[in-house]
Amino acid sequence: MxxxxxxxxxxxxxxxxxxxxxxxxxxxxxxxxxxxxxxxxxxxxxxxxxxxxxxxxxxxxxxxxxxxxxxxxxxxxxxRPEELIEAVDNQTADWPALRALRQMRPVMDALGLPWGVAGSVGFELACGAAVLHQDSDLDLILRTPAFFSREQAAALVDALEAAVCRIDLQLQTPAGAVALREWAGPARQVLLKADDAARLVVNPWLPEDCAA
The missing domain is CATH 2.30.30 (SH3 type barrels.)
Incomplete structure (x- = not known):
């Protein structure tokens, strides 16, 4: 920040x-x-x-x-990404990524955590530039200041699979960002993207817990 x-x-x-x-x-x-x-x-x-x-x-x-x-x-x-969620209600375009955002809003809201729209969908919602197309993905962020378990991550991945297009979600931890799908997977170490560098960690909420 x-x-x-x-x-x-x-x-x-x-x-x-x-x-x-x-x-x-x-x-x-x-x-x-x-x-x-x-x-x-x-x-x-x-x-x-x-x-x-x-x-x-x-x-x-x-x-x-x-x-x-x-x-x-x-x-x-x-x-901010959080400010763009409701902007989809004013969109007349019907790209799959916009339909997916409308479809997944209840799922994301039910988490009780701040979340928002990033990537090309966020860009178009924010400034009106026509950047979306039929194959555009939906990029979301979820702010997770406290530990978000791998079991929670796996459940969220399963819920997002019901969307009409691919959704890529990043967990925003105090130390950086980690891909939801990676954190939900079996690998012991995951890639944490921090301001200074990207590095492998065991726990993205404990940045000092890096891989050897």
Whole structure:
């Protein structure tokens, strides 16, 4: 998390305020086009200097992803994944990923934990950019400040399998993020994505418990 005097910023948040003038000179031309169009950038996990936040610019295709940083002081608007859940009610498009979000809302709400929409679905819901297609997945996050057992994870995987498209869900622990499917699986060690690095751990809620 990055904290300014009044604005907490977390991975997967969408931010507005990056200017074309602050795009690195060696960035691909499409990056300048996206930023110039006023589209948001997404907060990513990386360590940057104080006063900056690591962000990613997304283009029109899956291979168009560009990592950079922006000044926290330049942020003019922030939308969190949790804020996008109800936005699907205003959508007239009927892509499978949007249908899956509507379908799985009761399942996610029943967990009693904060959750939200990330990835291409979150991006389209937040800014209206037409990025979804027939084969788009649904990316969700679930905030799990306390231990979420492997048995709970397996039950949630089973519930999400009923969706009309593939759902990829990340558990957001205080130490970083871990894929729900991986935590629900049989492997003793799972990959924890933290701000400083990705590493294998036995318990994603105990980051010091790393694999040897």
């Amino acid at each position: 990055v904290m300014s005097s009044c604005l907490p910023v977390w991975p997967h948040d969408l931010l507005w305020g990056l200017s074309v003038a602050d795009v690195p000179a060696d960035a691909p031309a499409w990056v300048t086009g996206v930023v110039g169009a006023g589209q948001p950038v997404v907060v990513r996990r990386a360590q940057v200097a104080e006063g900056l936040v690591a962000v990613g610019v997304r283009g029109h295709s899956r291979d168009q992803r560009y990592a950079t940083a922006m000044r926290v002081a330049d942020i003019t608007r922030r939308v």
